[in-house]
Amino acid sequence: xxxxxxxxxxxxxxxxxxxxxxxxxxxxxxxxxxxxxxxxxxxxxxxxxxxxxxxxxxxxxxxxxxxxxxxxxxxxxxxxxxxxxxxxxxxxxxxxxxxxxxxxxxxxxxxxxxxxxxxxxxxxxxxxxxxxxxxxxxxxxxxxxxxxxxxxxxxxxxxxxxxxxxxxxxxxxxxxxxxxxxxxxxxxxxxxxxxxxxxxxxxxxxxxxxxxxxxxxxxxxxxxxxxxxxxxxxxxxxxxxxxxxxxxxxxxxxxxxxxxxxxxxxxxxxxxxxxxxxxxxxxxxxxxxxxxxxxxxxxxxxxxxxxxxxxxxxxxxxxxxxxxxxxxxxxxxxxxxxxxxxxxxxxxxxxxxxxxxxxxxxxxxxxxxxxxxxxxxxxxxxxxxxxxxxxxxxxxxxxxxxxxxxxxxxxxxxxxxxxxxxxxxxxxxxxxxxxxxxxxxxxxxxxxxxxxxxxxxxxxxxxxxxxxxxxxxxxxxxxxxxxxxxxxxxxxxxxxxxxxxxxxxxxxxxxxxxxxxxxxxxxxxxxxxxxxxxxxxxxxxxxxxxxxxxxxxxxxxxxxxxxxxxxxxxxxxxxxxxxxxxxxxxxxxxxxxxxxxxxxxxxxxxxxxxxxxxxxxxxxxxxxxxxxxxxxx
Numbered sequence: 001x002x003x004x005x006x007x008x009x010x011x012x013x014x015x016x017x018x019x020x021x022x023x024x025x026x027x028x029x030x031x032x033x034x035x036x037x038x039x040x041x042x043x044x045x046x047x048x049x050x051x052x053x054x055x056x057x058x059x060x061x062x063x064x065x066x067x068x069x070x071x072x073x074x075x076x077x078x079x080x081x082x083x084x085x086x087x088x089x090x091x092x093x094x095x096x097x098x099x100x101x102x103x104x105x106x107x108x109x110x111x112x113x114x115x116x117x118x119x120x121x122x123x124x125x126x127x128x129x130x131x132x133x134x135x136x137x138x139x140x141x142x143x144x145x146x147x148x149x150x151x152x153x154x155x156x157x158x159x160x161x162x163x164x165x166x167x168x169x170x171x172x173x174x175x176x177x178x179x180x181x182x183x184x185x186x187x188x189x190x191x192x193x194x195x196x197x198x199x200x201x202x203x204x205x206x207x208x209x210x211x212x213x214x215x216x217x218x219x220x221x222x223x224x225x226x227x228x229x230x231x232x233x234x235x236x237x238x239x240x241x242x243x244x245x246x247x248x249x250x251x252x253x254x255x256x257x258x259x260x261x262x263x264x265x266x267x268x269x270x271x272x273x274x275x276x277x278x279x280x281x282x283x284x285x286x287x288x289x290x291x292x293x294x295x296x297x298x299x300x301x302x303x304x305x306x307x308x309x310x311x312x313x314x315x316x317x318x319x320x321x322x323x324x325x326x327x328x329x330x331x332x333x334x335x336x337x338x339x340x341x342x343x344x345x346x347x348x349x350x351x352x353x354x355x356x357x358x359x360x361x362x363x364x365x366x367x368x369x370x371x372x373x374x375x376x377x378x379x380x381x382x383x384x385x386x387x388x389x390x391x392x393x394x395x396x397x398x399x400x401x402x403x404x405x406x407x408x409x410x411x412x413x414x415x416x417x418x419x420x421x422x423x424x425x426x427x428x429x430x431x432x433x434x435x436x437x438x439x440x441x442x443x444x445x446x447x448x449x450x451x452x453x454x455x456x457x458x459x460x461x462x463x464x465x466x467x468x469x470x471x472x473x474x475x476x477x478x479x480x481x482x483x484x485x486x487x488x489x490x491x492x493x494x495x496x497x498x499x500x501x502x503x504x505x506x507x508x509x510x511x512x513x514x515x516x517x518x519x520x521x522x523x524x525x526x527x528x529x530x531x532x533x534x535x536x537x538x539x540x541x542x543x544x545x546x547x548x549x550x551x552x553x554x555x556x557x558x559x560x561x562x563x564x565x566x567x568x569x570x571x572x573x574x575x576x577x578x579x580x581x582x583x584x585x586x587x588x589x590x591x592x593x594x595x596x597x598x599x600x601x602x603x604x605x606x607x608x609x610x611x612x613x614x615x616x617x618x619x620x621x622x623x624x625x626x627x628x629x630x631x632x633x
Contacts, residue, residue: 054097054110055169055179057119061161062187064290078161080124082135082145083107084226088116088166090141107184112169112177119165120226122146123186126158133158138226146189146224147232148252153239155249161186164228189224191285195247195263196294200302201402206313207301209274210266211243218259218283220252251285258284265297270308270370270387275299305408305420307356307371307386307399314388319397322359323479323486325629329463332456332479339455342493343448345486346391346435350428355398356386361454363487363621365392366442372413372434378420381412382434393621394483401426444615448493453537456482459558461542468631470544473551474558477542480627484564485540487616488577494615495607496532504606508597515592523592531585538584545633552580561631568611568619575604 059081081100085093096111107119122135122145134147146160167181195213199205215238222232233255241249243263263279281293309317323332332338340347340361348371351357360366366388373385386399402408403420410418437443460471468475495501505525509515514522541558543550551558557580563573579600582593592598611617619625 055177057107057184059105059184062185065288076125078123078125082122084120086118086141092139114169116168121163123161124158128158130157141227143226144223145226148222150222150235153237155251160189162189188288190250190252192290193249194290194292195243198296200298203308204301206310207268207308212264213241213243215261219255253287254283254285258282270306303409305402305410306384309388311389317397317399321394322396323394323482325479327479333458335455342452342489348433354404354426356401357398359396360391363393363483364441365390367439368437370436374432379418383410383412444494447497450493450533455539457539457541459541473543473548474541475544478629480624480629481542481564483622484624488567491614491616508602515598518588518590535584549576550580552583565625571604571608574607575600578603
């Protein structure tokens with residue numbers, strides 16, 4: 001295929017039009033030129049090869065003297081960098097161009113002539129405004145570059161770095177500028193104090209409520225010149241600083257050789273007393289140095305043998321919650337691991353590693369628990385062996401015993417001192433315990449006289465199955481149900497010790513006649529009281545939805561899920577729970593204790609009407625009704 005292009009002559013009109021178009025484009029080009037040159041100068045410098053953009057200085061920071069970069073922790077990248085190139089006389093070099101590029105930590109300079117110079121750099125990591133610091137503009141090495149207020153009164157928040165580096169400029173074989181310096185290493189103009197505390201008794205450490213530092217009357221420099229000269233001084237006032245969380249503090253150097261400061265320790269004691277103790281230390285802050293202050297906080301409690309379980313000590317111990325929703329069925333169905341007596345919910349023992357082991361079968365915490373111990377080898381009196389600020393609900397914890405690592409002193413109930421030397425071995429057979437607490441909740445527990453033994457069984461069900469894998473009338477009981485069983489049996493056991501409970505039965509008998517057994521023989525209230533207390537154990541399971549709401553017999557007890565959720569307030573559901581207790585006492589359906597008034601009008605109403613007086617007085621301790629691990633239905 002052939003294309004033909006016909007050329008036409010250009011007339012005067014077309015030439016004039018073309019000329020006007022070119023002039024317009026030229027005018028637009030002139031307008032755009034300033035914007036082209038206004039592009040980020042740093043971007044253009046970054047894109048140029050080092051060989052054509054003058055002299056390059058790369059900034060690095062040095063660690064604290066005597067440390068490595070790995071051990072010195074910087075607070076981050078440089079947030080501000082100021083620099084000045086001066087002559088050997090210290091005056092700013094005129095007619096040069098330099099800039100700092102933060103992304104690459106490089107200073108670029110061009111226009112320097114052959115000769116000798118000094119590079120001055122001031123860099124900040126952090127926010128200097130938090131220190132009320134002022135970075136002044138300088139034109140000479142003799143100018144003040146950085147100042148702080150005289151009444152700052154506290155450590156610095158930011159880190160401040162400085163370098164004064166001599167260098168020379170020469171021409172290389174290609175006639176280009178060349179510097180004798182490429183790496184610029186910055187050092188801190190400030191110093192650091194690092195506190196490290198040790199204790200002779202670790203239970204003192206976990207009882208500390210406050211550690212403070214006071215540097216009053218210590219004077220710190222407040223000015224720094226471009227010639228690395230310190231001047232000015234703070235007014236000696238100081239805000240006391242807490243050392244509980246932050247143990248590394250930054251300061252300007254101290255005026256003079258050194259000063260002194262004070263550390264004050266505030267701590268609790270297991271007698272509920274709080275005490276304070278002071279320790280002095282030397283303050284010798286120098287630029288770029290980390291001053292280590294290692295202090296042994298010795299005190300009168302160093303030999304104390306009491307396991308002082310503050311909240312912090314408990315949290316740091318090996319601890320967990322028993323009967324949690326995630327606990328394995330192999331654990332909670334094993335009576336050797338999960339069982340207790342209702343009047344002894346707090347189990348205390350010495351474990352195989354000579355640790356103090358506590359396990360609490362309670363759905364409420366207890367505060368201020370003292371564990372006394374009698375170690376007949378050393379004293380016939382009760383020793384104050386341990387004190388817990390709080391034992392959490394269903395808490396299980398192991399805490400070290402001081403006499404396993406050192407000689408200790410205990411105090412008896414009568415106030416005598418008993419010394420026990422360091423033990424190589426110690427077993428549970430060498431000790432007996434007594435529990436004392438003023439917690440109102442514990443006072444209720446102490447009133448419980450029945451000592452029913454509670455354990456938990458599947459009765460053929462499987463709690464891991466979505467429906468509990470029903471087996472007959474049973475299905476797998478889960479921790480959410482076991483916790484409610486603990487609440488219910490704790491309340492029932494406590495209720496039985498209330499005089500009003502027995503009186504309620506007497507009042508019913510006076511108005512309606514005696515309760516009777518399956519043979520219609522009268523059962524006196526005194527017999528009911530005795531039989532109820534004489535029940536020895538309950539193996540607790542869960543009843544599936546269906547024909548029965550519960551099952552009970554000698555040592556066997558099970559309720560449906562809905563009864564466990566609403567026993568606090570529903571008299572009908574509560575009557576079903578007491579119905580099964582009637583069976584556990586040995587009575588059948590022909591007696592007053594199942595379908596009769598004892599379960600259906602006397603005990604159930606007394607329980608619901610007096611729930612506010614019971615140890616577990618509300619469903620909100622457990623909130624089981626809202627628990628996603630309930631069966632549906």
